[in-house]
Amino acid sequence: MDLDPRARELLTGPNIGNLGYHGLDGYPKVLPVWFRLAGDEIQVASPPGAYKCRALRADPRAVLTVSTPVAPYHVVSVSGLARVDVFPEPERIEFVRAVAEHYLGAEGGRRYVDGWIKGGHPGPGDLIRIPMERVRYTNVSGE
């Protein structure tokens, strides 16, 4: 995808994404997540059977918004129909290791994975994949 370089910078830096989806109760939900841009899709790992995965399986319409935490605010929103697949244990471990180091640095990422990995066998999880069907980049003022 021909991505605006400022959008790409936001999507590839260690910025928290805010995942938006329709909740099972009909309300919109917004959840901060770690994510990875892989080719033309956004990938988010999840423990198996989490609420967000059940909701996205029921209604796959999703958005991921990333913004700078302080002014000036740069914002990118990626929308698409999410797929939720089983994430086999080996690929899940590799993915979590990569995103943890991306967000926490080499040392912090290692510590995170050591605590998360549960003796080497966290089991399978879920992988949320949002194809970048629409990308919107904006600068916003505060109001």
Added chain:
Amino acid sequence: MDLDPRARELLTGPNIGNLGYHGLDGYPKVLPVWFRLAGDEIQVASPPGAYKCRALRADPRAVLTVSTPVAPYHVVSVSGLARVDVFPEPERIEFVRAVAEHYLGAEGGRRYVDGWIKGGHPGPGDLIRIPMERVRYTNVSGE
């Protein structure tokens, strides 16, 4: 409302909120916003007739999620049925001045308002009010 002190800290500090709502196209939308906690409601100012206001008038189900930008992640989500009212110019100016100083500090807020106020007459805007019908506080790991 009897608010968890950690939730109150997130909602009263200069943290960006992520406003979630149902878009007019049926997709979930997530938008970073400045907000103020006033009594039992979340308040967000908007220019008149903005997309988010038209969407919230069509479907008032809303959520505002606030999280710390770096680990460890503390997250609070406030859900409720939003009201969108006309924001008369004098109250709008006072509100924008207060939130700009809250987020940017005294000096930065003054500069922001000087640029925003358009010669003293920005006109009326919209005020989004989300009553805190449900508040959810969580600590999340990255996955």
